[in-house]
Amino acid sequence: MLKDMMPHFDLYQPNTLDAAVDLAGRLGTDGWLLGAGQDSYDWLKNRTKRTPAVIELAGIEALKGVREVDGGLEIGALTTLTEIEEHPVVRERFRVLSLAAGRVASPQIRNAGTLGGNLCQDARCWYYRYGVDCYRAGGNMCYADTPEGMNREHAILGASRCVAVSPSDTATAVVALEGVMVIRSTKGERLVPAADFFVQPAINIQRMTVLEPGEILVAVRIPAKWSGASYYFEKIADRAAWDFALVSIAAVFVFEGDLIKDASMVCGAVACVPWVLKGSQDELRGQPRTAETSDKAAWAAVVGAKPLHYNHFKLPLMENLVRRAIREA
Amino acid sequence: MPMGEPAQEWTYGDLDATFAKCKVVYDDTFVHGSNSHHSMEPRSALAHWQNGKCIVYVSSQSQSFIVPPLAQMIGIPPSDLVVIAEYCGGGFGSKGNAYPIQALPALMSKKINRPVLLRISRAEEYYNGSARHGFQGRVKLGFAENGKLLAADLYVVQENGAYNSFWDFRNAGDALAMVYQPEAMRWRGVPVHANSPLRSAQRGPGYNQLVHIIEPLIDRAAHQLGIDRVAIRLLNDPVTGSPGGVKRTPTTSCYLKEAIRCGAKEFDWENKLAMCGQRKGSKGYGVGVGQAYHPAGFNGFDGLVRIAPDGKLHIHTGVGNLGTFSHSGTSRIAAEVLKIDWADCVVVRGDSRKHLPWNIGQFGSNTSFTMARTNFVAATDALNKLKEIAAQQFGGKPEDYDVDGKRVFRRGSPGTGMTYGQAAQRAIALGGKFDGHQLPEDINPMTRDSATALAGSGLIGVAKDKLKVGGETAAFAAAFVMVELDYETGKYTILDFVGVADCGTVIHPAGLQTQIKSGGIQGFGVAGLERIIYDPQNGLPHSIGFYQARPPTYGDIPLNMRTCAVDLPDPTSPMGTKGIGEPLLGSAASALLCAISNAMGGHVFNRTPVTSDMILNKLYNIPQAHGPLQTNCQ
Structure with a gap:
C-alpha cells in the first residue's frame, strides 16, 4: 500500500465557529476535524485512516486564547501548548497545567500543537497505529495483549480487550483540575466534566472521547476550585523530548498545616483514560503528610492493576510517583 | 546458550592452561541489541540516461568508491556511470558502499527512457536502510589477582537479517584481543539469517558491541579484586606495538593509556568517584570509564x-x-x-x-x-x-x-x-x-x-599512495561519564561527559570536537535508548519512526560535553593522522553502561540497551520481562 503520501480529500477552512459547526454537522463522520495536525497528519499521510473531507479549524480565532472566567479560566481548544505553558495566569494559579503542557513532545510540536488536539489525540498503541485490524480498529483481537505482544507502554489498569493507554500529557492535568469540556454542535452546546470526557474501552472501544460525529471541542474551562493549590506534575518517558509517557502524574493538593485537606491525583499512560486515583485521594483526605500516608496512597493507586508481560515496571513507577507527588507538592 | 559448530574460529595461546591460573573467572551470556542507523536523509535515488551515460543522484557516504560496484549493478562499465553525491544527510556506515536502491532507478529509467526517482520514506528507511548487527553470545574471562586479563573465550552469534552482510562478529574477536591483550584467547562466531530487515556496518561494527559487553565486566573484576577501575584499564591496555587479532599484528601507534590518563584528569575521576555510593533522597551518582578501538589503515589509493x-x-x-x-x-x-x-x-x-x-x-x-x-x-x-x-x-x-x-x-x-x-x-x-x-x-x-x-x-x-605501511594503524578512544540515577523512576541523567580521542595528530580541532561529541551522543542512544522491536508472533516491526526507535534528543545529553585528544602522531601517516570516528561511540556507550552499573551497586545487565524498565525491575526485584537471550524486545 502506498504510504507516506497525503491522499486526496476535500479541504474546508471555515473562519467562524458557526461555519465550522455547520460543516461538521453536515459532513458527520465524513468530516475530519483538524487542529494543528500533529496527530491527524500521521494518520492521513500514512493512509492508515482515510477521510473524504477535512475541516481545518486553525482559522477560527474564537477557538484561541486564554480567558479568565469566574476565578477560573476558559482556554480555547486551539490555544497552542506553548501559550498555555507560558501564560502568566496559568503559571501562577494552575501551574500543574502549565507544567503538563510544557512536557508535551518537543518545542516545535508545542509551538504548533493545540490543547484540543492534545486532549483528543488517538491512542498511540503501535499495533493500532501500524494499521492492524485490532479491536480499536474494528477488528476482533488485541495484538498487544498476547503472550508475545510487545506491550511495554500499554495499560495496567482499566483495560477491556484493548490495552492502549491515554497518551495525553495535558489530560491528566485537566482532569486533576476538574476541568469542564465545552462542546458545540448544530444541536447547541453541552458541557462535559473532563473526567467523563474520556471513554474507557469497556464503553466504546473505538473512541477515545465522548465526542460524537459533528461535535467540536471548542474550549476547556478550568474552575476556580484548585486555583493556587499545591501541585505536582511529572512525566516519566524514555526520552526527555518527543516521547510519550511511560507513566505520568498530575496532582493538586490543599494542605492545612501538616494535614492534607483535599487532593486530586490523576495518572497518565496507565489506562485508556486519564486514571483518577480515587482510592489514593480517599487515603489522603484529612491525613497528615507523612511517609506512612504516602505509602497507603501509593498502594491504593495500583489496586486492581493487571500488568502485561512487558510492563510490570509500571507498578513501582506509579507507586513512586504517587509518593513523590505527596512529598514534593 | 546452545553453542554448536561455529562458522569460524581462531585461537592463540594455551587457553585451558591460562584459565587454570586465573584468580577470577566469569562465564556469562550476553545480548547486544540491534539499532537503526537513523540517517536523517532517507536513501532516495534519481537516475536518467543521456548520450549513453547513466547519471545517478544518490545518498552516499562515498564518491569514487561506489562507482565500480554500482556500475556492475546497473550493468555498464564504470566509465559510463556518473555519480553525483555532493551531500549526505547521515549514513553511519549504511551508505558506505553501493547498495541496490541506488541502482533501481537507473534500471527502471533505462526501461522507460524517462528520469526515475525512487523516494524512500522514513518508515521504509527502517526496512531497507539497515541496522547494526545484533549479538547473542557467551564470554568467559579470566583475570589474575592483579587485574590482568589472562584468558578470554568469546562466542558470538550474529543476527544478519535476511541477507549476508557485514562481519561484526569477526571484529568483536579482534577488538577483545586488541583492547584487553589477553595472553590466550579463543574466538568463535556464526552469523545467522533472520526474518528481519537487512543489517550492515554501523559506526564501529562489532568492535563497539564488544566493548559494550566487556567494559562492565572489567568493572566487575575491578570491584571483586579491589582495584580502581581506571587502574585496571591502564594495566590491560595496549601500547604502541601491541599485537592484535589472531595474526598478532603490531599497532603502528597506540596511546590508549594516555587517553585514559588525560580523560581521568579532565573528568576529575578521583573526586567524582568519591561522590558515588551516597544516596541523596531518591537519587545517587554513578561514574564510568569506557574505551574502544577501530582499525583504520587502508592505503594504496x-x-x-x-x-x-x-x-x-x-x-x-x-x-x-x-x-x-x-x-x-x-x-x-x-x-x-x-x-x-x-x-x-x-x-x-x-x-x-x-x-x-x-x-x-x-x-x-x-x-x-x-x-x-x-x-x-x-x-x-x-x-x-x-x-x-x-x-x-x-x-x-x-x-x-x-x-x-x-x-x-x-x-x-x-x-x-x-x-x-x-x-x-x-x-x-x-x-x-x-x-x-x-x-x-x-x-x-x-x-x-x-x-x-x-x-x-x-x-x-x-x-x-605507496608510502610506508607496516602493522595495524588503529584509532582508540576513552570516555568518562557521570550519571545521576533516580531510584524511584529508573531514569538517569548524564551529568558529565569527557571524550578523548587517540587519533594521531589533530588536523581539524573543531571537526574533532564535533566527532567526539556526536559519537558520544550516538553512544548514549545505543547504550540506553535506541530500540528495534518486533512482534515475534506476527513479525510486525515496532520501530518505524524516530519517536519509536528513539535516538537521543537534545534533552538526553549533558549540557557540557568536554573533549580532548592525545594528539600524538602515527608514524605511518605523513601528517601523523589516523582514524577518529568509530571508537568515540563505543567508548561513550561503554562509559555510560559502566556508570549505570556503578550507580546500581555494580549490577551488570550483560545486555544493551539498558532501559529504565530494566533498571526499575532490578531495583524492585521484578523478574526482567525479556528472556535470557531474547532479542528485539526492549
Whole structure:
C-alpha cells in the first residue's frame, strides 16, 4: 500500500465557529476535524485512516486564547501548548497545567500543537497505529495483549480487550483540575466534566472521547476550585523530548498545616483514560503528610492493576510517583 | 546458550592452561541489541540516461568508491556511470558502499527512457536502510589477582537479517584481543539469517558491541579484586606495538593509556568517584570509564591535484561527504605540502564528472589516515614538478628550490623563481608528465581517466599512495561519564561527559570536537535508548519512526560535553593522522553502561540497551520481562 503520501480529500477552512459547526454537522463522520495536525497528519499521510473531507479549524480565532472566567479560566481548544505553558495566569494559579503542557513532545510540536488536539489525540498503541485490524480498529483481537505482544507502554489498569493507554500529557492535568469540556454542535452546546470526557474501552472501544460525529471541542474551562493549590506534575518517558509517557502524574493538593485537606491525583499512560486515583485521594483526605500516608496512597493507586508481560515496571513507577507527588507538592 | 559448530574460529595461546591460573573467572551470556542507523536523509535515488551515460543522484557516504560496484549493478562499465553525491544527510556506515536502491532507478529509467526517482520514506528507511548487527553470545574471562586479563573465550552469534552482510562478529574477536591483550584467547562466531530487515556496518561494527559487553565486566573484576577501575584499564591496555587479532599484528601507534590518563584528569575521576555510593533522597551518582578501538589503515589509493594557470590549487577528492566535511579537512594536507593559502585552494568533489581520483569511501574511520596519504603523495608529486620546472627555467637542481606564497624559487635567492600560475603555464607548454599527458603506470583506471581529462589544463600532481605501511594503524578512544540515577523512576541523567580521542595528530580541532561529541551522543542512544522491536508472533516491526526507535534528543545529553585528544602522531601517516570516528561511540556507550552499573551497586545487565524498565525491575526485584537471550524486545 502506498504510504507516506497525503491522499486526496476535500479541504474546508471555515473562519467562524458557526461555519465550522455547520460543516461538521453536515459532513458527520465524513468530516475530519483538524487542529494543528500533529496527530491527524500521521494518520492521513500514512493512509492508515482515510477521510473524504477535512475541516481545518486553525482559522477560527474564537477557538484561541486564554480567558479568565469566574476565578477560573476558559482556554480555547486551539490555544497552542506553548501559550498555555507560558501564560502568566496559568503559571501562577494552575501551574500543574502549565507544567503538563510544557512536557508535551518537543518545542516545535508545542509551538504548533493545540490543547484540543492534545486532549483528543488517538491512542498511540503501535499495533493500532501500524494499521492492524485490532479491536480499536474494528477488528476482533488485541495484538498487544498476547503472550508475545510487545506491550511495554500499554495499560495496567482499566483495560477491556484493548490495552492502549491515554497518551495525553495535558489530560491528566485537566482532569486533576476538574476541568469542564465545552462542546458545540448544530444541536447547541453541552458541557462535559473532563473526567467523563474520556471513554474507557469497556464503553466504546473505538473512541477515545465522548465526542460524537459533528461535535467540536471548542474550549476547556478550568474552575476556580484548585486555583493556587499545591501541585505536582511529572512525566516519566524514555526520552526527555518527543516521547510519550511511560507513566505520568498530575496532582493538586490543599494542605492545612501538616494535614492534607483535599487532593486530586490523576495518572497518565496507565489506562485508556486519564486514571483518577480515587482510592489514593480517599487515603489522603484529612491525613497528615507523612511517609506512612504516602505509602497507603501509593498502594491504593495500583489496586486492581493487571500488568502485561512487558510492563510490570509500571507498578513501582506509579507507586513512586504517587509518593513523590505527596512529598514534593 | 546452545553453542554448536561455529562458522569460524581462531585461537592463540594455551587457553585451558591460562584459565587454570586465573584468580577470577566469569562465564556469562550476553545480548547486544540491534539499532537503526537513523540517517536523517532517507536513501532516495534519481537516475536518467543521456548520450549513453547513466547519471545517478544518490545518498552516499562515498564518491569514487561506489562507482565500480554500482556500475556492475546497473550493468555498464564504470566509465559510463556518473555519480553525483555532493551531500549526505547521515549514513553511519549504511551508505558506505553501493547498495541496490541506488541502482533501481537507473534500471527502471533505462526501461522507460524517462528520469526515475525512487523516494524512500522514513518508515521504509527502517526496512531497507539497515541496522547494526545484533549479538547473542557467551564470554568467559579470566583475570589474575592483579587485574590482568589472562584468558578470554568469546562466542558470538550474529543476527544478519535476511541477507549476508557485514562481519561484526569477526571484529568483536579482534577488538577483545586488541583492547584487553589477553595472553590466550579463543574466538568463535556464526552469523545467522533472520526474518528481519537487512543489517550492515554501523559506526564501529562489532568492535563497539564488544566493548559494550566487556567494559562492565572489567568493572566487575575491578570491584571483586579491589582495584580502581581506571587502574585496571591502564594495566590491560595496549601500547604502541601491541599485537592484535589472531595474526598478532603490531599497532603502528597506540596511546590508549594516555587517553585514559588525560580523560581521568579532565573528568576529575578521583573526586567524582568519591561522590558515588551516597544516596541523596531518591537519587545517587554513578561514574564510568569506557574505551574502544577501530582499525583504520587502508592505503594504496590515488591522489590528484592540479595547479591551474591562475595559480590556484585544485584538489580533486573522491572520498565523499558523510557530513563531517573531512573531504576538505584532509585536502588541507595538499595545501600544506605546497605551502599555499587555503583561500587559493579549490576542493573539487561531489560529482564524478569533475574528474575525481580513485579514493577510499568515507567509512571505517579511514578518511583522515588514508586521504592524508593520497593528498600528500599527489601534492608531493606536484611539488617535485614545480621544482623541476623551476630548475629547467633558472638552472641548478630541483632540490635547490623551495616553495611558498604561491611561488617556486631558488633557496637563498627568493627573487629567482616563478609564480604557481607561471609554472602551470610552463607545465602546459612542456606537456608530458607535467600537464598530465604522461601518467604513472600504477594508478587506478579511474584516476587515469580523470587525469587524462585534465591533461593540458595545468600542472598535474598525481600519484598512488605507496608510502610506508607496516602493522595495524588503529584509532582508540576513552570516555568518562557521570550519571545521576533516580531510584524511584529508573531514569538517569548524564551529568558529565569527557571524550578523548587517540587519533594521531589533530588536523581539524573543531571537526574533532564535533566527532567526539556526536559519537558520544550516538553512544548514549545505543547504550540506553535506541530500540528495534518486533512482534515475534506476527513479525510486525515496532520501530518505524524516530519517536519509536528513539535516538537521543537534545534533552538526553549533558549540557557540557568536554573533549580532548592525545594528539600524538602515527608514524605511518605523513601528517601523523589516523582514524577518529568509530571508537568515540563505543567508548561513550561503554562509559555510560559502566556508570549505570556503578550507580546500581555494580549490577551488570550483560545486555544493551539498558532501559529504565530494566533498571526499575532490578531495583524492585521484578523478574526482567525479556528472556535470557531474547532479542528485539526492549
